[in-house]
Amino acid sequence: MSTNYLNELNASQKEAVLCTEGPVMIVAGAGSGKTRVLTYRIAHLLSKDVDAFNILALTFTNKAARSMKEKITSLVGDHEARNLWMGTFHSVFARILRYEHDKLNYPDNFTIYDMDDAKNLIRSIVKQMQLDDKVYKPSTMLARISAMKTQLILHEAYRHNSQYMENDKSSGRPYFADIFETYCKRCFKAGAMDFDDILYNTSILLRDFPEVLYKYQNKFKYILVDEYQDTNFVQYVIIKQLAARFENICVVGDDAQSIYAFRGANIQNILNFKSDYPDVRTFKLEQNYRSTKNIVNAANSLITKNKNQIPKEIWTDNDEGEKIKVVRALTDNEEGMKVTRMIFESMMQFQMHPRDFAILYRTNAQSRAMEEALRKKNIAYRIYGGLSFYQRKEIKDLLAYFRLTINCHDEEAMKRVINYPTRGIGNTTIEKIIVAANDHNISLFTVMENLGDFQLEMNSGTRERISNFVTMIKSFSAMLPITNAYDLGNHIATSTGILKDLYNDKSPEGVSRYENIEELLGALKEFSTPAALSEGEQEFKPIDLPDDLDKTIAPAPPITDSPIPGETENGRNGETEKGKTLDVFMSEIALLTDSDKKEEPENRDHVSLMTIHQAKGLEFQHVFIVGMEENLFPNSFSMNSRDDLEEERRLFYVALTRAQKRSTLTFAATRFHRGSLNNSEPSRFLEEIDQKYMEFSHSADRDEWKEQRERWSVNTTDKTYDEPVFRKDTPLAAKYKAQAKQQTANPKPQAANKKLINATIAKYKPTTESQQHLKDLQVGMMVLHERFGNGKVTNLEGVFPNSKATVEFDTEGQKQLLLKFAKLQIVG
DNA sequence: GTGTAATGCTATTGG
DNA sequence: AGCATTACAC
Numbered sequence: 001m002s003t004n005y006l007n008e009l010n011a012s013q014k015e016a017v018l019c020t021e022g023p024v025m026i027v028a029g030a031g032s033g034k035t036r037v038l039t040y041r042i043a044h045l046l047s048k049d050v051d052a053f054n055i056l057a058l059t060f061t062n063k064a065a066r067s068m069k070e071k072i073t074s075l076v077g078d079h080e081a082r083n084l085w086m087g088t089f090h091s092v093f094a095r096i097l098r099y100e101h102d103k104l105n106y107p108d109n110f111t112i113y114d115m116d117d118a119k120n121l122i123r124s125i126v127k128q129m130q131l132d133d134k135v136y137k138p139s140t141m142l143a144r145i146s147a148m149k150t151q152l153i154l155h156e157a158y159r160h161n162s163q164y165m166e167n168d169k170s171s172g173r174p175y176f177a178d179i180f181e182t183y184c185k186r187c188f189k190a191g192a193m194d195f196d197d198i199l200y201n202t203s204i205l206l207r208d209f210p211e212v213l214y215k216y217q218n219k220f221k222y223i224l225v226d227e228y229q230d231t232n233f234v235q236y237v238i239i240k241q242l243a244a245r246f247e248n249i250c251v252v253g254d255d256a257q258s259i260y261a262f263r264g265a266n267i268q269n270i271l272n273f274k275s276d277y278p279d280v281r282t283f284k285l286e287q288n289y290r291s292t293k294n295i296v297n298a299a300n301s302l303i304t305k306n307k308n309q310i311p312k313e314i315w316t317d318n319d320e321g322e323k324i325k326v327v328r329a330l331t332d333n334e335e336g337m338k339v340t341r342m343i344f345e346s347m348m349q350f351q352m353h354p355r356d357f358a359i360l361y362r363t364n365a366q367s368r369a370m371e372e373a374l375r376k377k378n379i380a381y382r383i384y385g386g387l388s389f390y391q392r393k394e395i396k397d398l399l400a401y402f403r404l405t406i407n408c409h410d411e412e413a414m415k416r417v418i419n420y421p422t423r424g425i426g427n428t429t430i431e432k433i434i435v436a437a438n439d440h441n442i443s444l445f446t447v448m449e450n451l452g453d454f455q456l457e458m459n460s461g462t463r464e465r466i467s468n469f470v471t472m473i474k475s476f477s478a479m480l481p482i483t484n485a486y487d488l489g490n491h492i493a494t495s496t497g498i499l500k501d502l503y504n505d506k507s508p509e510g511v512s513r514y515e516n517i518e519e520l521l522g523a524l525k526e527f528s529t530p531a532a533l534s535e536g537e538q539e540f541k542p543i544d545l546p547d548d549l550d551k552t553i554a555p556a557p558p559i560t561d562s563p564i565p566g567e568t569e570n571g572r573n574g575e576t577e578k579g580k581t582l583d584v585f586m587s588e589i590a591l592l593t594d595s596d597k598k599e600e601p602e603n604r605d606h607v608s609l610m611t612i613h614q615a616k617g618l619e620f621q622h623v624f625i626v627g628m629e630e631n632l633f634p635n636s637f638s639m640n641s642r643d644d645l646e647e648e649r650r651l652f653y654v655a656l657t658r659a660q661k662r663s664t665l666t667f668a669a670t671r672f673h674r675g676s677l678n679n680s681e682p683s684r685f686l687e688e689i690d691q692k693y694m695e696f697s698h699s700a701d702r703d704e705w706k707e708q709r710e711r712w713s714v715n716t717t718d719k720t721y722d723e724p725v726f727r728k729d730t731p732l733a734a735k736y737k738a739q740a741k742q743q744t745a746n747p748k749p750q751a752a753n754k755k756l757i758n759a760t761i762a763k764y765k766p767t768t769e770s771q772q773h774l775k776d777l778q779v780g781m782m783v784l785h786e787r788f789g790n791g792k793v794t795n796l797e798g799v800f801p802n803s804k805a806t807v808e809f810d811t812e813g814q815k816q817l818l819l820k821f822a823k824l825q826i827v828g
Numbered sequence: 829g830t831g832t833a834a835t836g837c838t839a840t841t842g843g
Numbered sequence: 844a845g846c847a848t849t850a851c852a853c
Contacts, residue, residue: 090843114843262841263841362840363840363841638841672844674839831853832850832852833851834848834851
């Protein structure tokens with residue numbers, strides 16, 4: 001590779017690229033060539049004979065990883081770049097967990113639950129506990145569980161935190177901890193991880209298995225993390241663990257662009273990087289190459305309203321450019337029309353293309369008005385996000401069959417398709433199966449498979465239908481290793497009757513559903529055709545374990561033959577002679593988002609519609625930021641605290657800095673919301689930008705809308721801009737916030753909980769193993785059951801471990817239990 | 829157990 | 844407004 005690439009960098013960029021050893025923090029302002037620095041840094045490492053095997057680069061989206069990899073490949077060649085590990089936290093560590101699954105007692109084919117799965121599971125838990133789902137709202141419960149896992153607090157630790165417990169009690173949700181625990185257990189039992197589990201489990205894996213930690217510390221000698229300002233605590237811990245040995249850690253970020261606090265991102269990670277790595281070298285990239293002077297200055301003037309920043313001065317050599325235009329519309333629909341008209345006029349006047357424009361909004365719901373207007377004007381557009389392809393009902397249904405085929409214990413997939421297409425297994429039957437499964441702490445599938453072992457009231461017809469269903473799933477599973485993804489997927493779609501079911505529906509929606517299924521099958525076909533080597537086909541070098549291993553880094557690794565990424569335990573590698581298999585496909589799509597989808601070049605010329613969050617890292621010639629209204633942007637949910645409001649402001653900063661040449665802000669005086677028309681007032685953010693960079697179009701005459709604001713206004717008179725009037729925190733909110741702060745202030749509050757967490761993992765050991773002690777169970781013995789309490793064994797039949805015990809419980813009466821499954825303890 | 833009609837709920841941002 | 848759950852008739 002030529003070394004000329006260094007000439008394409010400015011002084012500070014070059015320094016950041018060349019300083020390859022030790023901890024490095026790159027503070028990169030918007031449009032300062034951050035991606036370029038990252039890619040060149042990696043290319044430079046490779047040119048210095050660092051092996052690609054030894055580099056880990058964590059990006060924010062899979063798409064970013066892909067495009068960076070392409071760029072690096074073009075710099076150093078495919079052979080050099082192929083073995084780079086590059087991807088999102090979730091995709092990289094999901095991959096590692098699939099190799100190391102046995103350590104944590106998960107199956108290698110574990111399912112990844114998405115948010116819908118997680119919420120459905122919580123809903124069913126709440127229902128089963130006979131709690132009110134208005135008090136225990138699934139979305140709220142999930143958010144709390146997620147926040148806890150992000151802080152590395154699992155249910156045992158949670159229960160031992162008296163503050164949490166008391167908060168729950170006083171807020172009327174005393175059973176939260178139980179829901180939390182049941183949720184974790186049900187996920188585990190189903191062989192499933194949610195998004196947070198991927199990170200949580202990774203951190204546990206690295207903490208409790210020194211040989212694994214050692215292996216990955218040694219593998220990833222060079223670690224790069226993009227968008228570091230958006231990492232959360234568990235991600236921070238993982239990075240810290242992996243980097244501990246070599247400390248060749250390079251983080252890139254911009255505190256001004258931290259916009260994910262709502263999902264646990266902790267801006268302190270970047271602000272405190274120095275204290276974690278005292279000998280860190282810091283580089284600042286302050287020259288903006290993207291935007292005009294006007295845009296850069298406007299954005300700068302906005303962000304000064306935030307406190308607590310890494311000091312930096314973003315500047316640009318680019319043209320002065322045009323002022324930021326502010327446009328007012330009467331309604332959201334007119335806003336769409338005006339934006340569309342401006343796009344149309346620019347296309348005519350300046351020979352611009354649809355691809356040069358982006359319409360950014362705060363909430364997905366705003367896309368509709370924009371979409372309608374663009375469609376009327378016949379301008380090509382694409383809406384990112386919203387309901388993505390993989391979230392459509394028909395797709396999820398078929399994928400649920402795929403999931404069951406790969407992991408028959410997947411509870412949410414089972415519930416989804418056990419009676420779709422209808423096969424006469426109704427709700428009452430399903431309820432009975434769920435109850436039995438929970439009583440014995442086993443999966444629904446296990447119950448269905450061994451239906452005769454459970455005393456369930458079901459007629460023979462129902463039993464027959466269940467048995468047929470089980471047989472069908474088993475037949476799919478049997479085909480899995482020997483059939484390529486497309487053939488099996490097609491077989492499943494056909495033989496389950498899904499394809500026929502949708503084909504018979506001739507309504508427009510039905511037709512479109514059918515087409516979606518066809519599209520999925522098309523994707524499968526493309527995937528399974530044996531072609532180029534996939535990313536997965538890599539090998540590890542053999543690992544040498546020196547004797548002088550520093551214990552604090554990776555203590556005393558016993559030499560084991562732990563699995564090596566690139567192979568799977570069952571000896572096959574996800575490929576048949578006819579092509580790649582369905583399980584590989586599923587593991588690859590599980591973590592994809594709408595934005596990750598690659599676009600065919602011929603389809604690329606469209607106006608992009610997306611939320612500001614999704615626009616992060618992108619740039620467009622002309623950016624429209626729509627819905628600049630109080631309560632929408634800043635959003636009403638984010639006006640409770642200064643921190644929240646500052647995040648909204650950073651979000652606006654991100655939006656503004658996407659623009660290369662022009663930026664237009666629009667707002668509507670009235671807007672449809674909840675099906676009714678509401679008045680809205682212009683966003684305070686419009687006044688936070690230094691007005692000399694702004695231009696108010698006639699319709700947005702500043703005095704006029706100021707007057708308008710005053711007419712409706714609540715609390716945004718000039719005085720309040722710097723110190724907005726906030727609603728006071730409720731005592732509870734204040735409490736939670738104080739706790740959160742305390743937790744992040746102390747990076748390792750979890751050490752004390754280690755025992756508890758270990759206990760959890762021990763509990764999750766396979767039942768057959770932990771049930772060994774029941775081998776000697778005799779009639780007359782006293783036993784303890786998790787749910788039923790104390791009881792006496794009155795009868796035993798069958799041969800262990802398939803024996804069945806009849807137990808007379810003190811409180812619950814007589815129950816029949818299978819020793820294979822029941823968690824019984826012998827007492828006394 | 830199945831299908832349709834009516835009702836009721838809930839609404840940011842997203843791996 | 845849109846969706847999910849529920850109620851009711853078959």
